[in-house]
Amino acid sequence: MKCPICGNEDIGRLSKSRFFCSDCFIEIFLSRKSEMQIYKILEDGTACAIAAEN
Numbered sequence: 001m002k003c004p005i006c007g008n009e010d011i012g013r014l015s016k017s018r019f020f021c022s023d024c025f026i027e028i029f030l031s032r033k034s035e036m037q038i039y040k041i042l043e044d045g046t047a048c049a050i051a052a053e054n
């Protein structure tokens, strides 16, 4: 698993289907269908969806 935004291969794993890139401060969610959803973590801690792709 690597970050789809910056290509960082050292992203953190939060749970089975959640990953976090500390370089671009995003969370990546993988659905059961392996669809990828990317959320930007804002300064106040809220997650803002920025992309959804296969």
Ligand SMILES: [Zn+2]
Pocket (backbone or CB within 6 Å): 003, 004, 005, 006, 007, 008, 021, 022, 023, 024, 025
């Ligand atoms: Zn990244």
